[in-house]
Every structure is written in C-alpha cells, then in structure tokens.
Amino acid sequence: MKFNLKNVFLSVGMFAFTLVLVGALSTNKAEAAATCTASVSGNWSSAATWGGTCNSASFPVAGDIVIINTAITVTVTAPAAAASITINDAIGASNGINLTGQTLTVTGAILTTANTGAGVDTIAVGTGTLYAGSITIAGGGSGATIVSLGAAGIINITGNLSFSGTPAQAQLNVTGAGHINLGGNFGNGATIGGAVTAGNIVLTLNGSGAQALSASTTAYYDVTLAKTGTASLTGTTTFTRNLIITTGTLDLGTNTLVVTGTTDIAAGGILTTTGASTTTLTGNVTLAGALTFGTGSTFTSGSTGTTHILSGGVLTITGAATGTFVGAVTVDLGGTYIETVAPTT
Numbered sequence: 001m002k003f004n005l006k007n008v009f010l011s012v013g014m015f016a017f018t019l020v021l022v023g024a025l026s027t028n029k030a031e032a033a034a035t036c037t038a039s040v041s042g043n044w045s046s047a048a049t050w051g052g053t054c055n056s057a058s059f060p061v062a063g064d065i066v067i068i069n070t071a072i073t074v075t076v077t078a079p080a081a082a083a084s085i086t087i088n089d090a091i092g093a094s095n096g097i098n099l100t101g102q103t104l105t106v107t108g109a110i111l112t113t114a115n116t117g118a119g120v121d122t123i124a125v126g127t128g129t130l131y132a133g134s135i136t137i138a139g140g141g142s143g144a145t146i147v148s149l150g151a152a153g154i155i156n157i158t159g160n161l162s163f164s165g166t167p168a169q170a171q172l173n174v175t176g177a178g179h180i181n182l183g184g185n186f187g188n189g190a191t192i193g194g195a196v197t198a199g200n201i202v203l204t205l206n207g208s209g210a211q212a213l214s215a216s217t218t219a220y221y222d223v224t225l226a227k228t229g230t231a232s233l234t235g236t237t238t239f240t241r242n243l244i245i246t247t248g249t250l251d252l253g254t255n256t257l258v259v260t261g262t263t264d265i266a267a268g269g270i271l272t273t274t275g276a277s278t279t280t281l282t283g284n285v286t287l288a289g290a291l292t293f294g295t296g297s298t299f300t301s302g303s304t305g306t307t308h309i310l311s312g313g314v315l316t317i318t319g320a321a322t323g324t325f326v327g328a329v330t331v332d333l334g335g336t337y338i339e340t341v342a343p344t345t
Contacts, residue, residue, distance in 0.1 A: 033083060036060040037067040044076045062105070070095055070119070076102045076128070084108035084133075090119025090143055099128030108133045114140030114165065121145040125153045125178075134159035134184065139169025151176025160184035163214075174201045183207040187214025187234075205231050205248070213237060215255070222261075225250055225269065233257060243281075245269030245289065252277045252297075262305070265289040267312055273297040273321075284327075287313035287335075295319025302327030309335035 034055035042049035047058030060066045062081035068074055071093035077100060085106055087096055097104075110132045112121045120143050123135075127150050135157055139145045145165070149155060149172075161182060163170045174180075179202045186203070204224045205211050211227065213220070215235025223239045225231055227248035233255040242261035243250075247268035254275035262283040265271055269289035273279055277297045284305035285291075293299045295318055301307045306327040309315050311334030317323070318340050331337050 033063045033065060034060070035065045035067065036082075038069055038072045038074050041071075041073045042075070044074055044080045045078055049074060062107070068095055068097060073098060073122075075100060076104050079103045079105075081105040082107075085110045087112045087121050087123070089113045089117075090115050090121045091117040092119050094120045094122065096120075096122035096124065098122070098124040099126055099130060101127045103129045103131075105131040106133065107131075109136065109159075110134070111136040112138045112145045114138040115143040115145065115169070116141045117143055119143045123147045125155055126150040127153045129154045129156070131156045132159075133157070134162070136160075136162045137164070137170045137172065139163075139165025139171075141169070144169055144171055146171045146173060149174045149178035149180070151178065153178045154181070155179070156181045158183040161186050162188050164188060177202055179204070181206055182211070185212045185214075187212075187216070187219070207231075217258075242283075243271075245271060252279060256280075258282070262286070265291055265313070273299070279323075281307075284308070286310065287315055290314045290316070292316045292318065293321040293323060295321060297321045297323075299323035301325050302329075306330065308332075309337060311335055314338065 036050045036054035038049050039051040040049060045059050050059055052058060054060060055064060060082045063083050066082045066085045068085065068087045070088055070091050072095050075098045079102060110123065115121065118141065125148060135147065137145050137147055181204045183206055201221045203220060204226055206226050207229065208227065209229045211231040212234055213231065215237055217236065217238040220237065220239045222242050224244040224246065225248045226246045230249040230251050232251045232253060236256040238258040238260065240260055243259045243263045246266045249270040249272060252273045254277050256278040258280045260282050263281045263285045265287050267288045272292040272294065274294040275296050279293065279297065279299040281301045282303045285301050285307045287308065288310040300323060303326045307325055307329045309331045311332050314336040316338045
C-alpha cells in the first residue's frame with residue numbers, strides 16, 4: 001500500500017486548524033460577560049428574576065455584571081458567582097440580596113448607591129459565606145444601607161471594606177461571632193463613617209501589604225493579624241476583647257490603643273509604638289514576638305493580668321517612654337527585656 005504524504009499532511013493541518021478555530025470560538029464565548037439586571041424579586045437561579053435576558057444560563061454566573069434595582073430583593077438559594085454587584089438606590093422601597101446560608105463569590109466590587117429616600121439597602125450574609133474584591137457601604141437619605149453578618153457567617157474581602165454617610169445611613173451589623181477576613185483597609189480615613197454594631201466581629205487582617213484600621217471605640221471585638229507587612233491605626237481605637245498577632249506588624253503610630261482582653265504576640269508578630277502614643281493592654285500579655293514602647297509613648301500592661309515574655313520574645317522600652325506594669329512580669333529563659341528608662345512597676 002502506498003501512502004500519499006501530501007494528503008496526510010493536509011488532513012493533519014486541516015484538523016489542527018479546526019481545533020484552533022473551535023478553541024478560539026469557545027474561548028471568546030467563555031469570556032463574554034453579560035449584564036444581568038434583576039427586574040423582579042426572586043431567586044438568583046431563576047430566569048424570571050432577570051427578565052429572561054441575562055445570558056444563555058438565564059441567571060448570573062461567574063464573570064457577569066449584576067445590577068439589583070429599586071424594590072428588588074434577590075435570594076441566593078444555591079452557590080452563586082458574579083464579577084460585580086451594584087445595588088441601586090432604594091429610594092422609598094427596600095432592595096438587596098439575601099444569602100440564606102449559601103456561598104456567593106464576587107471577584108470584583110460590591111457597592112451600593114447611596115439612598116436618596118427612606119428605603120433600605122440590605123446585603124444579608126447571615127450564616128452564609130461572601131467573597132468579594134471590595135465592599136462599599138454607601139449611606140444617604142433618611143433610609144439605611146446595611147450589611148448584616150450572623151453567627152458562623154463569613155465575609156472574605158481581598159480589598160477594602162468602606163463606609164460613607166452617617167452611622168444611621170451606613171451600617172455593618174454583626175451578631176454571633178461573625179468573621180471578616182480582610183485584605184485591605186477597614187473604614188474610610190480617620191473615622192468610620194457608618195455605624196458598626198460589633199459585639200462579636202472577629203476581624204482578621206490577612207493582606208500582603210499595608211492595611212489601616214479607621215478609629216473606633218466600638219467597631220472591633222477580636223482582632224487578629226495574620227499578614228505580611230504593616231497594619232496601622234488612624235486614631236483612638238479599642239479592641240473590646242482580644243488582640244492576636246501571629247504574623248505582621250501593628251504600628252500604633254501616635255494613636256491610642258486599648259485592648260480590654262488578652263494580648264498574644266506570636267513569634268512572627270510585632271506590636272510597636274512611636275511618638276506620643278498611649279497603649280493599655282488590660283488582660284494577660286503573652287509575648288513570643290516583639291513589643292516596643294517607643295520614645296514619648298506611655299503604656300499600661302496587665303491591669304487585670306500579667307506580662308509574660310516567652311523564649312524568643314523581646315520587650316523593649318526606649319527613650320522617654322513611660323508606663324506601668326500592674327501585674328507580675330515574667331521573663332522566661334531565652335526571653336529579653338530591654339529598657340533605656342525605668343518604668344513604674
């Protein structure tokens with residue numbers, strides 16, 4: 001039998017071209033993002049909610065742009081995804097999204113358009129899990145914009161969690177030890193514009209760069225740093241329970257920090273102060289990393305507990321820093337206590 005190599009090469013070439021063409025068409029189809037606008041209240045996965053004009057799936061999928069109109073509430077009844085979500089001005093009627101214990105993954109921004117009336121915008125995470133690139137809680141009018149997080153609920157944000165408006169207009173309401181894992185900044189600038197009901201916020205800063213916490217005496221409950229780089233305060237701040245630094249640095253600058261519970265600084269953690277900062281660490285202080293009270297700062301440690309420097313831990317009091325150790329100070333073998341001024345004990 002004789003083979004015609006020319007025909008073989010032509011056939012292989014045509015087959016390869018067909019594969020490339022089909023692949024290109026498939027890729028273009030997959031990359032096409034739809035804009036899905038909720039026209040009636042209903043389930044995320046229902047075509048009727050989106051007027052039947054969303055995309056070939058009839059409801060938003062990963063990569064799609066979602067808009068929720070006035071007086072419309074979308075309920076997530078199964079895992080869902082989108083590229084971004086905009087919740088329009090509620091005006092005089094309520095609107096928003098309800099996760100009902102489900103998972104919603106948004107790769108980009110979730111933002112609300114500030115109210116101009118008495119309506120209420122709601123992002124009800126509840127016991128669900130919300131992933132977002134960023135969340136903007138924009139308040140306005142006589143109504144409110146509310147992000148609510150319940151017991152065992154989780155919000156994971158790679159960017160910023162931002163507020164604008166008065167405490168009545170922009171609200172983050174957390175109950176039952178809801179968790180927020182944040183890669184960006186918390187709040188806007190020096191103070192949080194909205195109201196934070198934070199009896200049980202468990203906030204973890206896990207960003208890879210600089211992060212800032214807006215000043216608040218009520219916004220923070222348990223705070224954990226598990227990051228690379230430095231987190232900073234922008235004003236007087238209270239952690240109403242515990243501070244845990246596993247990795248990364250918390251720099252108070254010249255601001256005031258009050259920790260009413262325990263302070264635990266692991267081997268990879270640093271807590272440092274500069275200038276005229278004031279630090280009150282009320283409960284037990286356990287140090288395996290570094291704690292520095294800088295020049296001009298004042299401190300109180302162990303008001304209702306002790307200060308314990310573990311092996312590898314370094315506590316430094318420099319320059320004109322002044323302070324008080326209320327409870328006992330224990331330095332383990334391998335721990336270090338350094339002072340250039342003698343504090344009150």
